[in-house]
Amino acid sequence: MISGPKGDRCMEREYKIFGCHEDIISADEIGNKGYYLSKIMGKCRVPEFIVLGADIFIQLLRLKENYELQKKITVAFINKLGILKELPIIQEQVMNMYIPENLKKQILQCISQNGVHEPFAVRSSTLKEDGENASSAGIFESYTNVGIEDLWEKIKKCWASMFSLKAVCYESMNQPIERDDCKMGVIIQSYKVGIKSGVIFSLNPVCPENGMLLEMVDGNGEKLMSGDCGATEMSLGFYNESINKCSKKQSEVWIEELMQISDSLRKEFQFETDIEWLITEERVLNILQCRAITSVEKTKKTEWIYELNEIDKINMREAGAQVKFIEKCKRKRLSLYVACKEAGVPNLKWFFIRYSDQTDVMELQNKICKECGNGYFAIRVNDMLTDFQCKGDQLAKMLLDILYITEMDCLTVSLNYIPENQFSVISSLDSVTQTVRIECVPGIMKGLKTGILVPSTYITNEEDEILSENREYYKECYALDFDMDVFYLKKYEQRIPDLSDAVRLISKYTRKLSEHFINGDIEWWICNDKVYASDYSLELNNDNKADENVINGIDTWISFGKVEGNIMLISYEEMQKLDKVSHSKAINADLCEENIHRIEVIDYLLEKARKRKMDFGKLVIGAKRPCLGLCPLIEYADSFVFEEASKLCHLSIILRERKIPAMKIGQDFKKLEDKKFYEI
Structure with a gap:
C-alpha cells in the first residue's frame, strides 16, 4: 500500500x-x-x-x-x-x-x-x-x-x-x-539499427502442426510490431527438420541460428516462445525480447458446469488469462465446501461455468435452475468484475451480456446460488472466552459488511446459550434491484424478530467451522428460517478481550489501545456521501459520473485530516458509524471513535488488523466537539 x-x-x-x-x-x-x-x-x-x-x-x-x-x-x-x-x-x-x-x-x-x-x-x-x-x-x-x-x-x-x-x-x-x-x-x-528484423514463434500459434513461424521486415521492426506494414512470413517446420524444410535461400546461417536459439529457450523456460530479433549491418543476430506465446492453444469453444466437489476437473489451460483468479477462487470456495461437509453445516451452492458465444446458454440456465430451484445468482468474472446479480430466469441473458461487456468469446466464471434471504449474519468465535459473537441485519449482507446498518448483536456461551442480545429497530434495510442491478435501501420499519433458534444454530455451526478457520469471521444467510454458510474471511489480529467485556456489560472496544488526540468529526452530510461510496457498485458503468463526484468527499477529508495531523499531532477520527468509506483516513488517524458500531464489519476488522485503537461510546459521542483534545 x-x-x-x-x-x-x-x-x-x-x-x-x-x-x-x-x-x-x-x-x-x-x-x-x-x-x-x-x-x-x-x-x-x-x-x-x-x-x-x-x-x-x-x-x-x-x-x-x-x-x-x-x-x-x-x-x-x-x-x-x-x-x-x-x-x-x-x-x-x-x-x-x-x-x-x-x-x-x-x-x-x-x-x-x-x-x-x-x-x-x-x-x-x-x-x-x-x-x-x-x-x-x-x-x-x-x-x-x-x-x-x-x-x-x-x-x-x-x-x-x-x-x-x-x-x-x-x-x-x-x-x-x-x-x-x-x-x-x-x-x-x-538501440540497434537493423537491416532485417522480426519475430520467431517456436510454435505456429494458428497452425501448431507447421512448427516454427518466422515473420520479418527490412529495417527495424517497430512497424511490424505495431501492424503498420506487411511482413514476409516463413513456415520453418520443427527445429530438427529445419534444414530439410527450408529452401536454399532461407537456409542462411542466421535463420538456423535463430531456430536453434528459439528451440533452446523453449526448453529452458518450458513454454513456447515469441522472440523479437534483429540483424545488424554487420550481419550479427541480436535478440531483443523473449516472452511466452499465450495463444498456442486456441481457446476451445467448450462448456462445462462443475460444482465445488468436482473442482479438480477444471482444465486450467483453458482458463487462459483468468487462471490466477480461478485458482484463488477455487482455494477459498473449496476450503469452505470441505469444512462445511466435514462439520455437517449447510452451505450455498457454488459452480464454475465455462461457456462461449457458441454455447446454448438457455440449456445452461435450465440445468442450473433445475439443480438449485428458483432464486437468484451472483456471477464473478474476476476480482473487479464481480457481483453481477440476476434472477434464475434471466441467467442466460446475463451470461451473454457479460461476454459482450468483456469482449471475450469464451469465459470461465464463478457462480453462486442465492436464495432470497431474510437476514444476513456474521459470526466470530473468541478463542479465549469461547463465546461466539453474532451480528445480524435484515436484508442482504452489504448493509452489515459496509457498516452502514447497526447490527443486532448476540453473544453465546460454550453451550450455545444466549448470554446477551441487543435487537435493533430498523427503519430500512439493504436490498438489490435485480432488474436495475443496483443496491438500494428499502423501508423495513420493525425491530428484528426473535431469532433465538437460528442464533443458537449459528453458534453451534460456528464452533465446528472454527476448527478449520482460526480467527475467521463466517458469513451466514437466514432464508425461510433455514441457516446457510455463505463465505468466510480470516482476521489477522483478533482481540480476545472484546467479548469478555461484553459479558461483563462493557461493549465499547472495537480495537484495543489508547484513544487520545485532537478529534476530527465527520459531519452528517459527509457520512451520507461516504455511505454512498461504501455501497456503490464497481460494475455499473452508468454510475461512473455519479461516483466521480463521490470521490470528492474523500479527497476533501484526506486533505483535512492531513492538515489536522500536521497542526495537532495525534488525530482521532469521530464518526457515527464505521462505514467502509472512512478507510482512506486510516493513513492519518491514530484512533477512531464511533457513536454506534458493528465489530465484524469490514472497517472494524481492518482497524484491528492495523492495531489502530477504536471504540464506540454511544450517546457520549454527541458531547464531542470538533478540534478539541480528548483522552478516552
Whole structure:
C-alpha cells in the first residue's frame, strides 16, 4: 500500500537498478520483460541494458514533492470506476513528477558501467505483461531511438502508461486492480539499427502442426510490431527438420541460428516462445525480447458446469488469462465446501461455468435452475468484475451480456446460488472466552459488511446459550434491484424478530467451522428460517478481550489501545456521501459520473485530516458509524471513535488488523466537539 509523504531523508535513498549481467532471482524485482532478458543474456547476443527496479515508482510517490500525485492515485483506486475519469489527470501528473538528482545520477552511472550507449530503447517491464497466461501485448509503452536529452521524459511515459485507459481496462479483465500494482520496471537498452528484423514463434500459434513461424521486415521492426506494414512470413517446420524444410535461400546461417536459439529457450523456460530479433549491418543476430506465446492453444469453444466437489476437473489451460483468479477462487470456495461437509453445516451452492458465444446458454440456465430451484445468482468474472446479480430466469441473458461487456468469446466464471434471504449474519468465535459473537441485519449482507446498518448483536456461551442480545429497530434495510442491478435501501420499519433458534444454530455451526478457520469471521444467510454458510474471511489480529467485556456489560472496544488526540468529526452530510461510496457498485458503468463526484468527499477529508495531523499531532477520527468509506483516513488517524458500531464489519476488522485503537461510546459521542483534545 502507498504510504504517506516522507521527509528529506528519502532524498538520499538508494534505488535498485540492475545491470544486464546481474543474476536476477525473481521477476518481482524488475517485471517479466526485464527478467527474461536477464536470463537469456550470455546464452545469445543481447544489446546491453539496465533495468530500473519495479519499486522505484512507488519510492518516488512517497517523496513529499510527489505527494499530490500519490494522493490522486490513492483516492482513485478507492473507487474503481472513478479511476476511469481520473486517468488523464494522473497521467499528466506522472509526466510532471519529481525525479531526484541522485536517482538520475545513479541511472547514468549504471548506464556507463554496463556499456549501454545512445541512442536508447526505453521499454516497460511489469509483472502484468509478457506472462505465461497474459501477454498484455501493446498495453504498456516502449520507445526507440531515444537520445539522452529525452531519456527522463520517456521513462515517465512508461510509468504513465500504467494509467492509460487500455491498461486499466485490460488489467481489470485479467487481474484485480489495486494500489500495490503501481509497480513497473523500465528497461534502458542500447538501440540497434537493423537491416532485417522480426519475430520467431517456436510454435505456429494458428497452425501448431507447421512448427516454427518466422515473420520479418527490412529495417527495424517497430512497424511490424505495431501492424503498420506487411511482413514476409516463413513456415520453418520443427527445429530438427529445419534444414530439410527450408529452401536454399532461407537456409542462411542466421535463420538456423535463430531456430536453434528459439528451440533452446523453449526448453529452458518450458513454454513456447515469441522472440523479437534483429540483424545488424554487420550481419550479427541480436535478440531483443523473449516472452511466452499465450495463444498456442486456441481457446476451445467448450462448456462445462462443475460444482465445488468436482473442482479438480477444471482444465486450467483453458482458463487462459483468468487462471490466477480461478485458482484463488477455487482455494477459498473449496476450503469452505470441505469444512462445511466435514462439520455437517449447510452451505450455498457454488459452480464454475465455462461457456462461449457458441454455447446454448438457455440449456445452461435450465440445468442450473433445475439443480438449485428458483432464486437468484451472483456471477464473478474476476476480482473487479464481480457481483453481477440476476434472477434464475434471466441467467442466460446475463451470461451473454457479460461476454459482450468483456469482449471475450469464451469465459470461465464463478457462480453462486442465492436464495432470497431474510437476514444476513456474521459470526466470530473468541478463542479465549469461547463465546461466539453474532451480528445480524435484515436484508442482504452489504448493509452489515459496509457498516452502514447497526447490527443486532448476540453473544453465546460454550453451550450455545444466549448470554446477551441487543435487537435493533430498523427503519430500512439493504436490498438489490435485480432488474436495475443496483443496491438500494428499502423501508423495513420493525425491530428484528426473535431469532433465538437460528442464533443458537449459528453458534453451534460456528464452533465446528472454527476448527478449520482460526480467527475467521463466517458469513451466514437466514432464508425461510433455514441457516446457510455463505463465505468466510480470516482476521489477522483478533482481540480476545472484546467479548469478555461484553459479558461483563462493557461493549465499547472495537480495537484495543489508547484513544487520545485532537478529534476530527465527520459531519452528517459527509457520512451520507461516504455511505454512498461504501455501497456503490464497481460494475455499473452508468454510475461512473455519479461516483466521480463521490470521490470528492474523500479527497476533501484526506486533505483535512492531513492538515489536522500536521497542526495537532495525534488525530482521532469521530464518526457515527464505521462505514467502509472512512478507510482512506486510516493513513492519518491514530484512533477512531464511533457513536454506534458493528465489530465484524469490514472497517472494524481492518482497524484491528492495523492495531489502530477504536471504540464506540454511544450517546457520549454527541458531547464531542470538533478540534478539541480528548483522552478516552
